[in-house]
Amino acid sequence: MLATTTLLLVVGLVLGDVGHNQILDFPGPANTENYISYNPDLPALTGLTVCAWQQKSYSDNKRYWFSYAVPGTDNEIILGERETGLYVFYLGGSSFGANVGAPENQWVHVCAAWDSESGVAVISVNGEAAATQEGFKQGGSVRAGGNLVIGQEQDSVGGRFDASQAFLGRLYNINVWDYALNSTDVAFLYETGFCGYGSTEADPIISYADLLAQDLSGATSVIDGPCIDLEDPSNGQVLRFPPQSQASTANFLQFSPDLGSEDFGEFSICTWFFKTYGDQSRYFLSYAVSGEHNAIILGEQATLGFWVNGAKMLTDILLEQQRWYHLCFTRGSDSGAVIYVDGAKVKEGDLAKGGLTKTGGVMNIGQEQDSMGGSYDASQAFAGSLYNLNMFNVKLTDDQVAQIYANGTFCEMVPDEMWESESVMIAYKDLFSLIPDGDVMFDSGETSWRHGAIHCQGTDLDEDAHKPDCWQTEEGRRYKDNSNLGYIVGDVDAAKAACYAYGKCKTLTCYMKNGEQRCDMLSTYEKQKKDNKKTSYTYRC
Numbered sequence: 001m002l003a004t005t006t007l008l009l010v011v012g013l014v015l016g017d018v019g020h021n022q023i024l025d026f027p028g029p030a031n032t033e034n035y036i037s038y039n040p041d042l043p044a045l046t047g048l049t050v051c052a053w054q055q056k057s058y059s060d061n062k063r064y065w066f067s068y069a070v071p072g073t074d075n076e077i078i079l080g081e082r083e084t085g086l087y088v089f090y091l092g093g094s095s096f097g098a099n100v101g102a103p104e105n106q107w108v109h110v111c112a113a114w115d116s117e118s119g120v121a122v123i124s125v126n127g128e129a130a131a132t133q134e135g136f137k138q139g140g141s142v143r144a145g146g147n148l149v150i151g152q153e154q155d156s157v158g159g160r161f162d163a164s165q166a167f168l169g170r171l172y173n174i175n176v177w178d179y180a181l182n183s184t185d186v187a188f189l190y191e192t193g194f195c196g197y198g199s200t201e202a203d204p205i206i207s208y209a210d211l212l213a214q215d216l217s218g219a220t221s222v223i224d225g226p227c228i229d230l231e232d233p234s235n236g237q238v239l240r241f242p243p244q245s246q247a248s249t250a251n252f253l254q255f256s257p258d259l260g261s262e263d264f265g266e267f268s269i270c271t272w273f274f275k276t277y278g279d280q281s282r283y284f285l286s287y288a289v290s291g292e293h294n295a296i297i298l299g300e301q302a303t304l305g306f307w308v309n310g311a312k313m314l315t316d317i318l319l320e321q322q323r324w325y326h327l328c329f330t331r332g333s334d335s336g337a338v339i340y341v342d343g344a345k346v347k348e349g350d351l352a353k354g355g356l357t358k359t360g361g362v363m364n365i366g367q368e369q370d371s372m373g374g375s376y377d378a379s380q381a382f383a384g385s386l387y388n389l390n391m392f393n394v395k396l397t398d399d400q401v402a403q404i405y406a407n408g409t410f411c412e413m414v415p416d417e418m419w420e421s422e423s424v425m426i427a428y429k430d431l432f433s434l435i436p437d438g439d440v441m442f443d444s445g446e447t448s449w450r451h452g453a454i455h456c457q458g459t460d461l462d463e464d465a466h467k468p469d470c471w472q473t474e475e476g477r478r479y480k481d482n483s484n485l486g487y488i489v490g491d492v493d494a495a496k497a498a499c500y501a502y503g504k505c506k507t508l509t510c511y512m513k514n515g516e517q518r519c520d521m522l523s524t525y526e527k528q529k530k531d532n533k534k535t536s537y538t539y540r541c
């Protein structure tokens with residue numbers, strides 16, 4: 001049986017943790033009033049690590065968020081930004097920096113670690129070392145009994161703050177350990193994500209709960225974060241990628257899944273799928289291992305297909321734009337592979353017969369990897385939305401696939417018995433606990449719904465898209481727009497639903513061409529012209 005350790009760690013630790021989803025907010029304008037200040041009773045330290053998620057809301061430079069001062073050295077420990085994008089780590093007055101180029105309003109995971117004996121200090125960003133300094137305060141120690149300030153930089157113990165150096169933005173899950181975490185620990189803390197609590201072997205010497213228990217000065221406050229429901233925070237959260245016109249190699253969700261310790265022959269991947277591209281070949285999932293970048297690929301190469309260890313199996317189905325499908329891909333190394341669309345089998349056959357899938361690879365949702373963890377191609381990048389994507393460590397049967405599809409109307413997750421039998425390898429909530437790159441987002445409610453998500457509170461896209469007050473129908477008019485979003489072939493009702501689901505579509509111009517009903521989707525209805533041949537439907541909801 002393959003391990004589901006990632007899931008258990010994330011879920012197990014989330015429950016009951018004080019401070020989960022409680023974010024510290026340091027609002028502007030810059031001042032010296034917003035901070036947490038106290039004496040944490042630290043002993044002398046010969047090693048330490050400070051980690052936190054941070055989201056800055058300033059565009060100038062030189063702002064610090066962590067400051068530990070002892071009599072005689074106000075720069076005993078300082079973390080922050082000294083020049084734009086340069087994250088610095090001060091220890092006993094010495095410092096070094098990592099050029100990070102951190103953008104405004106984006107969550108970044110930052111750790112600073114130091115070990116006195118080796119003299120090695122590392123600044124890590126999003127799980128990876130960004131700068132390493134050797135001979136840093138080697139043999140030294142951090143002095144005991146100082147005062148810790150979050151949100152300001154102390155120029156004397158507990159005071160002399162400078163508004164121009166005050167932190168502006170948000171901080172989350174700040175922890176301090178009394179030893180240097182290694183690269184594995186740091187990567188794990190990042191990979192368990194913003195919403196999950198990754199733990200370390202030894203507890204922190206200052207925990208986030210300790211900080212939240214202190215007085216919050218000035219306008220500092222605790223606000224709710226994006227991790228809504230601890231029971232299943234991913235419920236109703238659609239993973240949205242930009243449409244074809246904005247598809248690029250910058251948009252993806254990439255991670256190193258824990259698929260157990262042994263290479264495996266059986267697996268299945270199921271997901272809800274909604275595409276916003278009209279060209280032919282795009283892929284929504286790729287798993288690359290050392291020596292085989294096509295270990296698993298799912299997507300379309302003119303038609304819907306499934307790739308394992310470089311071999312492919314293509315259906316004769318080209319999925320339509322602007323509608324949700326439920327897709328399942330199942331495989332056994334000897335029993336062959338099957339592709340299902342909306343619970344029904346559409347293709348089966350041998351696929352890399354006898355071959356096993358290696359563990360230890362890199363999974364990318366949204367890009368096709370041509371090398372492990374990279375070499376993406378914008379023309380193959382996914383455009384659309386995914387929801388409830390799960391990977392199983394068994395080859396699901398026809399009945400099980402039908403059950404996931406039929407029972408799992410859009411708003412349900414995986415049936416309970418599949419959790420109980422531990423057959424979920426990667427759960428959608430694991431993906432939700434990661435932070436996507438680029439313009440990819442997890443989104444619920446109105447916006448995501450317009451991008452195709454079905455309301456999980458009972459309202460029906462179809463119904464809303466056809467409300468008469470959504471549409472003002474004008475005959476004999478045509479709208480000209482440079483940003484044509486593409487066209488839909490089919491009846492006007494289907495086109496209206498598609499236009500409605502697509503946040504940017506404002507106008508439909510429908511007409512007959514070569515015996516087909518065609519509707520152009522336009523992003524504006526600014527420039528209208530008379531048109532004797534075409535009927536346009538103007539979307540004004």
Ligand SMILES: *[C@@H]1O[C@H](CO)[C@@H](O)[C@H](O)[C@H]1NC(C)=O
Pocket residue numbers: 182183184185201202
């Ligand atoms: C990192 O430290 C943990 C214990 O804290 C240990 O289990 C792991 O093997 C270490 N990793 C490396 C690469 O040293």
Ligand SMILES: CC(=O)N[C@H]1CO[C@H](CO)[C@@H](O)[C@@H]1O
Pocket residue numbers: 402403406407
């Ligand atoms: C809870 C529930 O609705 N379960 C049903 C899921 O689908 C299978 C087969 O389609 C039914 O047998 C279950 O009763």
